Amino acid sequence: MSVSKLAQFGIKHVAKGIGRLSTEVLESGKGSYVTTVEGRKMLDFTSGIGVTNLGHCHPAVTKAAQEQVGKLVHGQVNIAFQKPYLELIEFLVPLMPHKSLDTFFFWNSGSEAVEAAVKLARHATKKQNIIVMQGSYHGRTFGTMAMTKSKTVYGENYAPLMPGRETAPSDTAAIVIEPVLGEGGYVPPPAGYLAKVREICDKNNILLIADEVQCGFGRTGKMFAIEHWGVRPDILVMAKGIANGFPLSGIVSRKELMDLQKPGSMGGTYAGNAVSCAAGVAVAKAFQDEKILENVNERGAELLGMLETAWKDSKTGHMIFDVRGLGLMLALECQPGKGYASKIQAKCMEKDMLILTTSIYDTLRFIPPLNITKEDMAEGCRIIREAIDEVAAGEHPPETKTKGQALE
Numbered sequence: 075m076s077v078s079k080l081a082q083f084g085i086k087h088v089a090k091g092i093g094r095l096s097t098e099v100l101e102s103g104k105g106s107y108v109t110t111v112e113g114r115k116m117l118d119f120t121s122g123i124g125v126t127n128l129g130h131c132h133p134a135v136t137k138a139a140q141e142q143v144g145k146l147v148h149g150q151v152n153i154a155f156q157k158p159y160l161e162l163i164e165f166l167v168p169l170m171p172h173k174s175l176d177t178f179f180f181w182n183s184g185s186e187a188v189e190a191a192v193k194l195a196r197h198a199t200k201k202q203n204i205i206v207m208q209g210s211y212h213g214r215t216f217g218t219m220a221m222t223k224s225k226t227v228y229g230e231n232y233a234p235l236m237p238g239r240e241t242a243p244s245d246t247a248a249i250v251i252e253p254v255l256g257e258g259g260y261v262p263p264p265a266g267y268l269a270k271v272r273e274i275c276d277k278n279n280i281l282l283i284a285d286e287v288q289c290g291f292g293r294t295g296k297m298f299a300i301e302h303w304g305v306r307p308d309i310l311v312m313a314k315g316i317a318n319g320f321p322l323s324g325i326v327s328r329k330e331l332m333d334l335q336k337p338g339s340m341g342g343t344y345a346g347n348a349v350s351c352a353a354g355v356a357v358a359k360a361f362q363d364e365k366i367l368e369n370v371n372e373r374g375a376e377l378l379g380m381l382e383t384a385w386k387d388s389k390t391g392h393m394i395f396d397v398r399g400l401g402l403m404l405a406l407e408c409q410p411g412k413g414y415a416s417k418i419q420a421k422c423m424e425k426d427m428l429i430l431t432t433s434i435y436d437t438l439r440f441i442p443p444l445n446i447t448k449e450d451m452a453e454g455c456r457i458i459r460e461a462i463d464e465v466a467a468g469e470h471p472p473e474t475k476t477k478g479q480a481l482e
């Protein structure tokens with residue numbers, strides 16, 4: 075099929091319910107850039123929604139996966155242990171935000187891992203209900219749709235979902251929280267908030283589940299976001315960046331909780347796939363070898379500085395409601411009602427940058443690779459600032475322009 079027909083083919087044959095930012099057809103990716111089949115090179119500030127956190131095709135991750143493909147692709151978890159799975163645990167144990175988190179279960183997607191956490195919480199507490207936060211996003215499966223409150227679109231016309239609308243402590247198995255709210259708008263919690271949630275959990279025999287699918291694995295400048303507040307979760311959920319694009323997710327909890335589950339009640343055909351685990355080992359090594367967290371904090375400060383400057387600038391500040399976030403999980407929320415975020419996003423796309431909005435509010439989110447170079451960040455900041463300036467300029471057309479004439 076000719077290159078020019080590929081997008082049309084996709085529009086015709088790929089499920090519309092997916093929805094997508096662009097109809098570009100990607101062919102390759104390297105570092106912070108992707109290249110389309112038509113040779114358009116785009117700076118990727120989405121990282122595939124916070125997944126390719128070490129950039130596209132990180133050489134060590136690619137090499138580890140290639141080598142594993144030649145050794146063992148599928149070592150099904152209910153059949154036997156496999157080496158990369160155990161090696162990955164060896165690398166992850168010292169990275170956990172609390173030493174009690176020592177027993178792992180791997181799955182494929184974030185949603186599945188959230189459901190694994192809910193299964194564990196119900197089983198361990200013998201209680202049913204789960205409390206989630208307003209604005210939460212936990213996935214698109216039946217269980218996680220019921221736990222998702224960031225937008226109505228995720229649950230619209232799919233009911234009945236998992237039941238349980240009001241809940242007393244004696245019926246509540248777990249409180250699930252994203253330590254930094256993701257899809258709901260990149261909102262860090264107020265000081266003391268998570269400690270208070272921990273206290274409520276302890277008092278009422280409720281488990282605290284930290285969903286770090288989006289904010290975990292270095293994204294906020296610490297290995298796990300919950301470390302910013304020194305709070306211990308009972309169950310930690312991780313996915314996305316842990317294998318830099320290979321499907322892998324997991325939960326970790328204390329052995330005494332995990333061992334309550336009956337053998338055979340957990341598992342899944344592809345759960346903890348050997349190639350994904352080998353990629354995960356390479357990711358964990360890269361965090362050690364390449365000072366990733368330092369880079370997150372340095373590049374994050376540069377991006378945040380640029381956004382704050384735009385906020386303070388009298389020419390652009392009137393469009394901005396808030397600038398927030400931690401590390402390289404940053405957001406710019408625009409004043410409501412004018413669609414500024416989508417306009418800025420469209421300008422960035424014209425300037426060859428992939429960038430996402432988020433939440434029901436008019437918000438842009440910035441999730442570049444955690445190892446983005448200083449030069450690529452400078453280029454990203456230049457594009458975003460230009461886009462903000464141009465949208466602001468379009469707001470106040472020069473008097474010489476006549477009606478109907480393009481404003482930009």
Ligand SMILES: Cc1ncc(COP(=O)(O)O)c(C=O)c1O
Binds near residue numbers: 182183188214257
């Ligand atoms: C916090 C959070 N939890 C769960 C999920 C679901 O993960 P997945 O899309 O891999 O199922 C996401 C996805 O964006 C997420 O951000």
